[in-house]
Amino acid sequence: MELTADLHVHTKYSDGxxxxxxQAARAKELGLKTIALxxxxxxxxxxxxxxxxxxxxxxxxxxxxxxxxxxxLVGVEENILGRQGTSELSERxxxxxxxxxxxxHVMSAHETWRDWRNGWKGxxxxxxxxxxxxxxxxxxxxxxxxxxxxxPVDLITHINFQCFADSLEVAKCCADxxxxxxxxxxxxxxxxxxxxxxxxKTSARFLVNSDAHAPERLGDIALAExxxxxxxxxxxxxxxxDGRMPVLRLAEYKKRHL
Numbered sequence: 001m002e003l004t005a006d007l008h009v010h011t012k013y014s015d016g017x018x019x020x021x022x023q024a025a026r027a028k029e030l031g032l033k034t035i036a037l038x039x040x041x042x043x044x045x046x047x048x049x050x051x052x053x054x055x056x057x058x059x060x061x062x063x064x065x066x067x068x069x070x071x072x073l074v075g076v077e078e079n080i081l082g083r084q085g086t087s088e089l090s091e092r093x094x095x096x097x098x099x100x101x102x103x104x105h106v107m108s109a110h111e112t113w114r115d116w117r118n119g120w121k122g123x124x125x126x127x128x129x130x131x132x133x134x135x136x137x138x139x140x141x142x143x144x145x146x147x148x149x150x151x152p153v154d155l156i157t158h159i160n161f162q163c164f165a166d167s168l169e170v171a172k173c174c175a176d177x178x179x180x181x182x183x184x185x186x187x188x189x190x191x192x193x194x195x196x197x198x199x200x201k202t203s204a205r206f207l208v209n210s211d212a213h214a215p216e217r218l219g220d221i222a223l224a225e226x227x228x229x230x231x232x233x234x235x236x237x238x239x240x241x242d243g244r245m246p247v248l249r250l251a252e253y254k255k256r257h258l
Contacts, residue, residue, distance in 0.1 A: 001208075001228070005034035005240045006219050008077070008101060008157060008182065008209035013057050014039035015047035016213040020057070024064035024072060026215035034245070035218070036099045037061060038075035043088035043109040049076065054096065075099030077157060082111030083139055085146025094152070095258055100250040102147050103157030104140075115143070122163035132164045140165040145173045152253035154246070155180040155207055161189040168197050175204040178249045180239065183228060185221035186211035195231045206238045207246060 010016035011023055020037060027035045039049040039057070049057065061072045076097050078089045088109070089100065106123040110116045118139050125132040144165050147153060156174055159167050159181065167190060174181050181204045183195070190198070198204055208228070212218040228238075239246040 001225060001235055001238070001241050002243075003032065003208070003219055003221055003241055004243055004245060005036070006032060006210050006212065007036040007073070007075070007099060007155065007207055007240055007246075008038050008184075008211045009035050009218060010039060010211070010213045011037055013037075013049050013053060014044070014077075018213075018215050020060040020064050020072075021067070022215045023212070023218060024068045024070050026218045027070045028068040030219045032070065032219055034071040034073065036073035036075040038077045038099060038101050040105060041076050041078035041088055043079045043081060044105055045107050045109060047107070048079075058096070073098040075101060077101040077103055078151075078153075079108035080104045080143050080147050081108055082115030083142045083146065084111055085143065085148075085150040086111055087147065087151045089151070091257075094250060094254055097250065099155075099248060100151065100153050101155045101157050102151065102153045104143075104161070104163045106162060114139070119163070125164065126162045137164050137166060141169050144170040148173050148177050148179050152250045153179045154248045154250050155182055157182045158184045158187060158189040158211070160194075161187055167194045168201060171198040171202045171204040175202045178247070180205055180207045180246060182206070183208045183224045183233070183238075184211050185209060185224040186217070188223060188227060190227070192227065192231050195227065195233065199231065199233055199237070205246075206233065207240045208238055209240070
């Protein structure tokens with residue numbers, strides 16, 4: 001399995017430890033033709049991309065593209081904010097981005113007190129090694145599903161990392177709406193059984209990414225490759241490997257509506 005494009009990458013504009021130029025230089029060194037820089041969205045309270053920095057960020061990406069000959073998509077990893085699926089990224093923002101990712105991050109501006117409580121309860125439970133169930137899982141599943149339904153999300157990132165949802169129901173929704181499911185090279189967020197269920201019981205398609213926060217991790221999908229091999233995920237369902245590139249939902253939305 002050869003990575004065609006690493007579509008989940010961070011820089012110092014969110015919580016990465018490097019510049020746009022450094023990630024682009026590393027991509028060229030690795031022979032990657034395409035990467036996506038996907039900073040945390042505006043609603044992240046600590047590491048979110050700042051609207052006032054967006055113009056400079058985009059300019060640096062354009063300069064790095066020309067310098068290194070690597071295609072760099074301007075992406076965002078928006079934050080899942082609650083059960084209603086509302087996103088800080090609105091339609092007026094879509095023209096500024098090529099790629100719309102969404103994932104759960106506890107330090108985000110959640111919609112309601114109940115969503116705040118669910119986020120922190122899930123975060124603490126996850127990090128304490130607990131397996132929380134019940135209403136919390138129902139609420140978080142609803143948050144994922146409504147985010148996919150209400151927004152042209154290209155990829156849901158690291159499902160169930162530091163939270164608890166019904167991954168099978170989330171994947172079914174992703175399949176219905178044309179949103180990809182991520183298999184992360186940074187952290188194992190599915191159990192093998194969960195990933196196997198998604199493969200066998202849904203038509204969801206996948207992207208595998210490094211979630212690199214530093215140049216030395218760019219393109220590193222070894223952890224994902226190990227799980228893919230164990231579970232037997234068909235490689236033809238992963239759309240950013242072996243020369244393939246994904247059909248992006250945001251791009252299709254912009255063609256129709258903008």
